[in-house]
Amino acid sequence: MATKITNYQCPACTGPLHFGTASGKLECEYCGLSFDVKVIEELYADKEQAAAAQPEQEASMGGGEWSEEEAARMRAYSCPSCGAELICDDTTAATSCPYCGNPSVIPAQFSGHLRPDCVIPFRLDKSAAVSALERYYKGKRFLPKSFASGNHIQEIKGVYVPFWLFDGRSDGNLHFLGTRVQVFRRGDEEVTVTDHFRVVREGTVDFQKVPVDGSSKMPDAHMDAIEPFDYGELKEFSTAYLPGFLADKYDQDSAECKDRAYARIKTSTEDALAATARGYATLRQESGSVRLQKCRAKYALLPVWMLATRWEGKDFLFAMNGQTGKLVGDLPMDWVKFWLWFFGISLPLMGLLGLILL
Amino acid sequence: MLLLLVLVFALPLPTLAAELDAVTDAAGLLTDTERGELNDRAEELAEQYQCAVYIVTLEDMEDMGGSDAYDLATAVYTEYDLGYGEEKSGLLLLLSMAERDYALIAYGYGNTAFTDYGKDVLLDEDVLPLLGEDAYYEGFSAYLDTAGEYLSLARDGKPFDVEPTPNYNETEGRSETGNHPQTDYSYKKTPSPKYDEGEFAIRLGAVILLPLLLAGGICLYWKRQMNTAVSARTADRYIPSDGFRLTGQQDTFLYRTETRRRIENHSSGGGHSGGTSVRSGGFSGRSGKF
Numbered sequence: 001m002a003t004k005i006t007n008y009q010c011p012a013c014t015g016p017l018h019f020g021t022a023s024g025k026l027e028c029e030y031c032g033l034s035f036d037v038k039v040i041e042e043l044y045a046d047k048e049q050a051a052a053a054q055p056e057q058e059a060s061m062g063g064g065e066w067s068e069e070e071a072a073r074m075r076a077y078s079c080p081s082c083g084a085e086l087i088c089d090d091t092t093a094a095t096s097c098p099y100c101g102n103p104s105v106i107p108a109q110f111s112g113h114l115r116p117d118c119v120i121p122f123r124l125d126k127s128a129a130v131s132a133l134e135r136y137y138k139g140k141r142f143l144p145k146s147f148a149s150g151n152h153i154q155e156i157k158g159v160y161v162p163f164w165l166f167d168g169r170s171d172g173n174l175h176f177l178g179t180r181v182q183v184f185r186r187g188d189e190e191v192t193v194t195d196h197f198r199v200v201r202e203g204t205v206d207f208q209k210v211p212v213d214g215s216s217k218m219p220d221a222h223m224d225a226i227e228p229f230d231y232g233e234l235k236e237f238s239t240a241y242l243p244g245f246l247a248d249k250y251d252q253d254s255a256e257c258k259d260r261a262y263a264r265i266k267t268s269t270e271d272a273l274a275a276t277a278r279g280y281a282t283l284r285q286e287s288g289s290v291r292l293q294k295c296r297a298k299y300a301l302l303p304v305w306m307l308a309t310r311w312e313g314k315d316f317l318f319a320m321n322g323q324t325g326k327l328v329g330d331l332p333m334d335w336v337k338f339w340l341w342f343f344g345i346s347l348p349l350m351g352l353l354g355l356i357l358l
Numbered sequence: 359m360l361l362l363l364v365l366v367f368a369l370p371l372p373t374l375a376a377e378l379d380a381v382t383d384a385a386g387l388l389t390d391t392e393r394g395e396l397n398d399r400a401e402e403l404a405e406q407y408q409c410a411v412y413i414v415t416l417e418d419m420e421d422m423g424g425s426d427a428y429d430l431a432t433a434v435y436t437e438y439d440l441g442y443g444e445e446k447s448g449l450l451l452l453l454s455m456a457e458r459d460y461a462l463i464a465y466g467y468g469n470t471a472f473t474d475y476g477k478d479v480l481l482d483e484d485v486l487p488l489l490g491e492d493a494y495y496e497g498f499s500a501y502l503d504t505a506g507e508y509l510s511l512a513r514d515g516k517p518f519d520v521e522p523t524p525n526y527n528e529t530e531g532r533s534e535t536g537n538h539p540q541t542d543y544s545y546k547k548t549p550s551p552k553y554d555e556g557e558f559a560i561r562l563g564a565v566i567l568l569p570l571l572l573a574g575g576i577c578l579y580w581k582r583q584m585n586t587a588v589s590a591r592t593a594d595r596y597i598p599s600d601g602f603r604l605t606g607q608q609d610t611f612l613y614r615t616e617t618r619r620r621i622e623n624h625s626s627g628g629g630h631s632g633g634t635s636v637r638s639g640g641f642s643g644r645s646g647k648f
Binding site: 209 | 577587588596597598601615616619
């Protein structure tokens with residue numbers, strides 16, 4: 001089987017290179033030298049081109065046990081360092097060999113139109129992520145003990161998640177029904193006078209880089225919740241940022257993701273236009289339209305530290321923004337602890353109040 | 359009415375004596391014994407409570423030149439200089455048999471002892487039912503009994519009136535709606551509990567509910583922190599500072615609606631607010647038919 005993945009090797013000692021979050025350069029594990037991304041990129045430009053040109057091969061179906069669907073989604077590669085066979089998802093673009101630990105990049109996933117436009121490199125390294133997660137668990141009073149202690153925190157992974165960043169302008173034309181109310185006293189009656197207005201507002205709102213995650217594997221709620229990313233660090237894409245981390249390519253294209261971006265843009269536009277209708281006691285949207293003009297999408301890889309835990313048959317995902325450190329997660333509830341705390345607070349308070357008031 | 363009074367003053371009241379006893383029975387409703395006994399009781403009350411109590415019965419008030427029982431009663435009271443002491447305190451019940459009219463008036467301290475509510479109860483519950491059945495001795499006897507009780511209460515500092523104010527209730531530890539003297543009213547100073555029943559229930563409720571609410575609020579807040587993955591609703595943070603441009607606005611007036619609500623006026627008159635309404639002239643009272 002032809003080699004289709006590249007590891008980045010140190011030009012000095014051929015040791016494996018991984019992307020250093022603190023320095024922003026590619027660092028060698030063995031000799032400690034660090035290299036600029038651009039330098040390594042040029043060095044490997046030819047190699048990548050050659051690798052990308054190779055046609056992909058289907059997974060070998062030894063034994064015929066995999067269903068057609070599953071087989072179609074699997075890819076097999078061979079590790080350039082140790083020759084071991086790596087089987088991964090059809091969207092995996094960067095991974096590490098489970099046998100020799102070498103970080104590897106699959107350039108074919110990023111060839112042609114699949115090449116991301118930009119990337120935000122990881123700023124927080126694994127130890128930062130681990131300690132953030134430990135702190136997150138510590139504060140949670142209702143977390144079952146076995147979850148936190150048995151948790152495989154060290155298995156936390158840094159993943160470049162594929163996102164679509166939408167730029168655009170929305171054009172809103174909204175009709176509201178507004179009322180102004182006056183109340184006063186006339187004789188021995190209370191009179192309420194309500195004036196009804198039709199309020200029309202038109203306007204345009206520009207949006208820049210509204211993110212929508214393009215991977216069906218990543219839950220949208222988690223990805224929304226770790227926003228915002230600091231786009232100031234958005235860099236031109238290069239595979240040299242990937243070693244040491246996992247990366248996926250998108251499996252939901254921009255047309256599919258546009259709907260989710262549109263939903264958010266529409267809500268923002270409606271809110272912005274409604275805010276300009278001031279002085280009304282009530283405002284109700286009757287009709288209107290929000291159209292998206294000039295919509296462009298950029299394909300970007302954004303850094304996320306992730307840990308998926310399976311506990312008592314349910315999946316819990318913890319995600320941390322690899323650039324800003326914002327934590328998001330859902331955790332299981334220990335209801336016994338909940339009720340213990342509930343009565344532990346309420347009963348002494350009852351006793352105290354009883355002494356004071358009774 | 360002024361004219362009538364002038365007339366009454368002008369003409370000496372022919373059918374009554376020069377001076378009035380406590381009980382004057384010109385209509386002949388009572389036997390001599392009965393009249394005597396009632397008279398003695400009335401005089402006793404007057405001495406005991408420094409407030410005179412009178413009964414006057416007439417065959418026909420027209421003979422006296424009166425056409426309104428109330429006015430005639432006040433005229434009689436004034437003309438005959440009725441009333442105890444300097445304040446001329448007293449209560450007068452006047453009956454006119456021909457029309458079956460009555461009038462009950464009070465003056466001086468009588469106004470204090472016999473409140474509007476008290477007079478209503480005295481007449482409606484104790485006296486008028488008996489008079490209506492022509493049981494005159496019994497009616498007058500009840501009149502004197504009730505008058506005596508009211509005077510006693512008044513002299514104790516608590517004239518018989520409608521439901522007392524809340525302050526009164528709390529300090530005494532009782533909740534009642536007017537102490538009717540006909541019932542066996544035994545007011546004992548038993549050691550009352552610190553709070554009455556209603557207030558205790560409120561305090562107990564607060565002691566139980568407030569900590570529950572507080573604990574619930576705190577625990578729910580902690581619970582919410584356990585699940586922070588929430589989908590985003592808006593894209594507000596992706597709007598650049600000059601990104602919003604309003605290109606058109608139009609506010610068109612459509613129509614006007616008006617709703618009216620009558621404000622409930624809590625009427626101050628009309629019975630159950632306690633006290634006595636004293637009219638000009640110094641008398642309070644009412645009249646009617648028996």
